[in-house]
Amino acid sequence: MSENVDTTQAPRKIGPPISRVSRLLESKQLGWVALAGALLAPFVTATPYALNVMTTAAIFVMLASGLNIVVGYCGLLDLGYVAFMAVGAYTAGILSKSFQLPLIFTIPAVLVLTVLAGLIIGGPTLRLRSDYLAIVTLGFGEITRITANNLTVTGGPSGIFGIPGLLKIGSVDVEDPAVLYYVTVLVVAVFVLASARLGKSRLGRAWRFVREDEDAAEAMGIHTYKVKLLAYIFGAIWGGLGGVLFAAHLSAVSPQSFIFLQSALVLMAVVLGGMGNMRGVVIGALVISLVPELLRDLGAHRYLFFGLLLVVVMVFRPQGLWPSRGYEPERPAGGTGDGEPGGGQSR
Amino acid sequence: MTAILEVKDLQVAFGGVKAVDGLTFSAHEREIIAVIGPNGAGKTSAFNCITGFYKPTSGSVLINGVDTTGKRPADIAAAGVSRTFQNLRLFPDLTVLDNVRAGMHLYGGQNWADAIFHTPRFRRSEAMYTEQAHHWLDFVGFQGARGVPVRNLSYGQQKRVEIARALARKAVLLLLDEPAAGLNYSEKQQLLELCRRIRDLGTAIVLIEHDMGLVMELSERIVVMNFGREIAAGAPAEVKANPAVIEAYLGKDDEAVATNGDA
Numbered sequence: 001m002s003e004n005v006d007t008t009q010a011p012r013k014i015g016p017p018i019s020r021v022s023r024l025l026e027s028k029q030l031g032w033v034a035l036a037g038a039l040l041a042p043f044v045t046a047t048p049y050a051l052n053v054m055t056t057a058a059i060f061v062m063l064a065s066g067l068n069i070v071v072g073y074c075g076l077l078d079l080g081y082v083a084f085m086a087v088g089a090y091t092a093g094i095l096s097k098s099f100q101l102p103l104i105f106t107i108p109a110v111l112v113l114t115v116l117a118g119l120i121i122g123g124p125t126l127r128l129r130s131d132y133l134a135i136v137t138l139g140f141g142e143i144t145r146i147t148a149n150n151l152t153v154t155g156g157p158s159g160i161f162g163i164p165g166l167l168k169i170g171s172v173d174v175e176d177p178a179v180l181y182y183v184t185v186l187v188v189a190v191f192v193l194a195s196a197r198l199g200k201s202r203l204g205r206a207w208r209f210v211r212e213d214e215d216a217a218e219a220m221g222i223h224t225y226k227v228k229l230l231a232y233i234f235g236a237i238w239g240g241l242g243g244v245l246f247a248a249h250l251s252a253v254s255p256q257s258f259i260f261l262q263s264a265l266v267l268m269a270v271v272l273g274g275m276g277n278m279r280g281v282v283i284g285a286l287v288i289s290l291v292p293e294l295l296r297d298l299g300a301h302r303y304l305f306f307g308l309l310l311v312v313v314m315v316f317r318p319q320g321l322w323p324s325r326g327y328e329p330e331r332p333a334g335g336t337g338d339g340e341p342g343g344g345q346s347r
Numbered sequence: 348m349t350a351i352l353e354v355k356d357l358q359v360a361f362g363g364v365k366a367v368d369g370l371t372f373s374a375h376e377r378e379i380i381a382v383i384g385p386n387g388a389g390k391t392s393a394f395n396c397i398t399g400f401y402k403p404t405s406g407s408v409l410i411n412g413v414d415t416t417g418k419r420p421a422d423i424a425a426a427g428v429s430r431t432f433q434n435l436r437l438f439p440d441l442t443v444l445d446n447v448r449a450g451m452h453l454y455g456g457q458n459w460a461d462a463i464f465h466t467p468r469f470r471r472s473e474a475m476y477t478e479q480a481h482h483w484l485d486f487v488g489f490q491g492a493r494g495v496p497v498r499n500l501s502y503g504q505q506k507r508v509e510i511a512r513a514l515a516r517k518a519v520l521l522l523l524d525e526p527a528a529g530l531n532y533s534e535k536q537q538l539l540e541l542c543r544r545i546r547d548l549g550t551a552i553v554l555i556e557h558d559m560g561l562v563m564e565l566s567e568r569i570v571v572m573n574f575g576r577e578i579a580a581g582a583p584a585e586v587k588a589n590p591a592v593i594e595a596y597l598g599k600d601d602e603a604v605a606t607n608g609d610a
Contacts, residue, residue, distance in 0.1 A: 205445060208445070328442050
């Protein structure tokens with residue numbers, strides 16, 4: 001039989017991980033190691049500045065893991081993802097401030113409104129494909145920001161200030177930076193895990209089928225529109241809850257936080273990390289949120305260096321820092337073997 | 348016995364071009380029907396109508412007695428139709444097993460909450476997916492690595508994976524669009540034997556094929572199309588002897604023009 005391997009595509013590593021390093025990188029325990037690292041980080045440095053940066057980074061991981069569902073798994077290029085974060089942050093901010101409630105009690109309302117936002121934005125736009133979808137989502141992102149900028153209930157250009165903290169139990173106040181950091185890390189860890197698990201399920205596979213070939217997916221009985229809408233809704237929930245954490249972190253929400261650049265940065269985290277691979281996306285989000293801070297010594301030039309770094313990475317690793325492997329274990333020897341008689345005949 | 352597939356007076360037009368112009372045929376359980384005809388005869392257009400990728404201009408398609416005319420491809424697939432494509436339409440970056448799992452989407456037995464919480468139901472469902480995927484790959488006689496992206500496989504292997512994916516749908520009707528294209532003699536013999544085993548599962552098969560040897564040997568009935576129209580139908584021997592068919596394939600000679608002006 002001839003070997004008609006398609007060589008026009010970038011060669012990929014296939015087969016089981018061979019080296020010890022890649023075995024370690026693919027191991028299931030790695031998530032726990034990363035969580036432990038995040039929990040121990042404040043013991044290394046716990047200045048208010050460091051805690052601020054780390055909390056921001058954790059929220060950014062949350063956003064990237066949400067956008068990974070939409071862009072990475074389902075292949076829907078969304079350039080206005082920050083709209084969902086805005087909906088979450090404003091809903092939480094407005095409700096908690098007007099009723100003087102801790103932010104945590106606004107979560108049901110946030111969920112309802114972000115899902116609604118997902119349906120409103122996704123409903124009409126998901127009939128479009130690729131480039132058209134990107135442009136329309138870009139528009140929706142800007143519409144959301146400009147609406148927030150002009151409404152009185154959102155506080156106009158100056159936004160909302162003095163938002164109550166996430167929760168206060170006895171003497172433990174979640175407004176305390178260190179406590180807030182730990183709460184954020186734990187919440188984000190749960191959602192990163194959930195996003196990764198979704199990716200390896202029936203629904204997650206359906207998303208990938210849609211990304212790879214919509215018509216073939218449809219022929220297999222996958223209702224592509226519903227599946228894409230579900231990706232949007234899950235992305236919206238992740239974004240909205242990221243917005244709640246954001247409101248809790250800054251205790252203020254203003255339209256300047258939801259500019260297009262923010263959407264672009266989250267998208268960059270997903271692309272840089274490796275679309276569709278949750279571990280890569282977490283790394284990408286950490287790089288995008290932490291490297292500009294590490295480059296702070298360079299002063300005004302830091303974004304120039306940051307941009308150069310990104311270009312270099314994309315030139316040498318166009319598939320992202322850590323793409324998904326496209327590999328799964330073979331059937332163990334002497335497997336089911338219940339094929340029909342003659343089913344396993346030799347060639 | 349009601350027919351599994353009933354196509355009645357199906358018409359599709361693209362602008363002024365009538366790709367399919369009044370096609371009528373049916374397929375029953377455990378039956379292999381071949382649709383043949385020269386290139387551009389409208390065979391694939393007819394397939395695309397039956398599976399919902401094109402909306403018919405008029406006519407109707409019934410699957411197991413249920414009218415599916417003009418429905419979404421996914422709904423028609425749910426009604427019991429599965430297909431392969433003329434040019435392979437696999438999911439190139441996904442593993443062989445994942446590609447076959449695509450066919451099982453409709454009977455997964457898990458939802459997103461099961462996936463997030465890894466419930467026992469999720470584990471059972473995933474185990475079922477993997478076992479069934481292996482089963483169908485064995486059924487089509489696929490040999491080779493199954494945990495690698497399908498883009499790394501040879502063409503013949505990819506064809507088998509596509510059939511395995513279509514079978515995993517467990518449909519009552521299987522549409523194969525040129526399954527033998529690009530296969531060598533021994534692979535064609537294996538395909539012949541595979542089609543018979545699929546029929547023995549109780550599935551009706553409708554296939555488009557250019558390889559006449561295969562078609563004559565395999566099919567119980569043949570539908571011949573030309574210029575969107577059905578020009579002949581019947582058992583292989585009848586079709587073979589039909590002057591209209593010979594004309595469509597070989598062209599008219601002077602004598603035929605004189606005696607048989609309008610086919």
